[in-house]
Amino acid sequence: QVQLVQSGAEVKKPGASVKVSCKASGDTFTGYNMHWLRQAPGQGLEWMGRTNPNTGGTNYAQKFRGRVTMTSDTSISTAYMELRSLKSNDTAVYYCASEVVAGNFDYWGQGTLVTVSS
């Protein structure tokens, strides 16, 4: 079993960047992919991308390429998602989720609210 604890809420101005962290415990951190998803207020879930902490490899949704970077620090079992050039419609709850069983988001962090407002 995996437990994921995310960093706290952020308020950013348009054009700024935000970096959200996700600390994992339980299963071996390098044994599964870590995904990032978001949910705008009152909206559905949107997949942003994933990282493989073992290899450092990443895959990003086309919508976010060039604006997002997903990394991990295996020494502290923590994954990061940085989103740049923030716009008001990036206001959302951002989630990390593990992929222990291939193709699924097995365990989720509690979510991090990022508010983009001038």
Added chain:
Amino acid sequence: QSALTQPASVSGSPGQSITLSCTGTTSDVGSYNLVSWYQQHPGKAPKLIIYEVSKRPSGVSDRFSGSKSGNTASLTISGLQAEDEADYYCCSYAGSRKFYVFGSGTKVTVL
């Protein structure tokens, strides 16, 4: 606009069975058995309740079951209970270009 189509709402009385649909295309639901379902209560993170079309994670009630036919996946909740009132999202793997696509979600109301 979500890639997978779900009804906006479904309701049922306690003890009844309801079925939620999730319609995709031959590029996602129809091509892969990597369809999963997530339950989300208000203000909470989503929770995996069905994976690989019909498998249940440990600890998930056997009142939840999943299936797939062609481009449409379905989630059935039997013996509906008040605690089942939540939003339900389907998700499918969609290949190495799109990776994962979601439905817009179905709000389940227990009458």
